[in-house]
Amino acid sequence: MNLRTPMGRVRGLGSARxxxxxxxxxxxxxIAGIPLTLAxxxxxxxxxxxxxxxxxxxxxxxxxxxxxMLFILANxxxxxxxxxxxIEDYVYNKNQKxxxxxxxxxxxxxxxxxxxxxxxxxxFGV
Amino acid sequence: MAEAAQxxxxxxxxxxxxxxxLTLSMLMSxxxxxTGLCLVAGMMLLTWWLLAAAxxxxxxxTFEAFSTSWIGRLILFGFSWAALHHLLGGLRYLLWDLSxxxxxxxxxWLIRANIIGSILCTxxxxxxxxxxxxx
Numbered sequence: 652m653n654l655r656t657p658m659g660r661v662r663g664l665g666s667a668r669x670x671x672x673x674x675x676x677x678x679x680x681x682i683a684g685i686p687l688t689l690a691x692x693x694x695x696x697x698x699x700x701x702x703x704x705x706x707x708x709x710x711x712x713x714x715x716x717x718x719x720m721l722f723i724l725a726n727x728x729x730x731x732x733x734x735x736x737x738i739e740d741y742v743y744n745k746n747q748k749x750x751x752x753x754x755x756x757x758x759x760x761x762x763x764x765x766x767x768x769x770x771x772x773x774x775f776g777v
Numbered sequence: 778m779a780e781a782a783q784x785x786x787x788x789x790x791x792x793x794x795x796x797x798x799l800t801l802s803m804l805m806s807x808x809x810x811x812t813g814l815c816l817v818a819g820m821m822l823l824t825w826w827l828l829a830a831a832x833x834x835x836x837x838x839t840f841e842a843f844s845t846s847w848i849g850r851l852i853l854f855g856f857s858w859a860a861l862h863h864l865l866g867g868l869r870y871l872l873w874d875l876s877x878x879x880x881x882x883x884x885x886w887l888i889r890a891n892i893i894g895s896i897l898c899t900x901x902x903x904x905x906x907x908x909x910x911x912x
Contacts, residue, residue, distance in 0.1 A: 678874065681867045688864055692902065700910030703837045707830055719827075730820060733813050762824050769827035 673732050680729035687722040694719075707773055716774040723766040731759035801888050809866045815859040822856065857902055862895035 653660075694715060698706050709715055734755045742748040797803070829840040843849040869891050873879045878887045 678871065681871060685864065685868065688860065696902075696905055696909055699906050703830075703834055706837075710827075710830055726820065730813075730817060733810075734817065737810060737814065762820055765824050766827050769824075769831035772831040773827075 673735075677729060677732045680725045680732075683721070683725040684729060687718065687725055690718050691722055710770070711774040711776065713774070716770050719770050720767055723763055723770070727759050727763040727766075730762075731755060734759075802884060805866065805888050805891065809863060809870070812859040812863040812866070815856065816863055819856040819860060822852070854899070854903065858895060858899040861898045861902070862891070865891045865894050865898075 694709075698709060701709070710719070735752060738748060738751045738755060742751055826840055826844075829836040844853060869887055872887070873884070878884060
């Protein structure tokens with residue numbers, strides 16, 4: 652017989668209070684991604700045909716650099732949650748699932764930090 | 778613990794995909810995931826591009842050698858379509874989250890608009906890229 656209250660059991664397993672956090676975050680980053688992707692497309696079009704110094708100069712300008720960082724931030728979070736959901740849906744083996752979830756976290760941080768570092772380096776010109 | 782790990786395979790499965798009539802919205806739901814996963818590869822390409830631009834002339838030339846090759850072009854073309862398809866698909870799901878255009882007929886034309894829109898936008902993008910002097 653289990654003497655724990657339903658609320659207590661629910662809390663122990665992860666409560667309903669934050670169960671929609673990723674659902675909400677996925678939609679927030681999706682909404683943010685729309686104008687940022689359109690800005691990204693505009694950037695790619697304006698960079699087309701330019702030589703390396705020209706590309707570097709445009710990428711390093713403050714507005715472009717900030718927009719790029721926002722683009723990376725929104726999309727890396729969106730990507731991390733998206734891959735997580737796919738892993739949770741299709742990988743049934745517990746060990747494989749947790750290994751992949753850990754790798755997914757590492758991957759998202761690596762991509763995010765590498766892109767942010769590159770943008771800052773270009774922007775600061777070091 | 779060992780029993781618990783094996784349990785899912787021994788339990789009867791509830792009927793899922795095979796009992797439903799195949800609809801376009803089902804396929805598009807799958808395609809939304811698939812294009813999303815393709816964009817992961819796209820993010821890796823984006824990372825390569827940015828790191829190459831940060832690293833210097835030689836690294837950037839290596840990236841350009843890839844991006845201007847026929848296989849690179851093909852991958853970037855596919856990436857651009859996946860991105861636009863996922864973007865428009867995401868917009869569709871945001872509308873549906875708000876119960877907009879989700880009635881029987883509305884959702885069918887919205888799905889078709891998603892497919893046609895993503896193809897048209899991709900073609901338009903590459904026409905613009907060619908016109909703006911793509912090498």
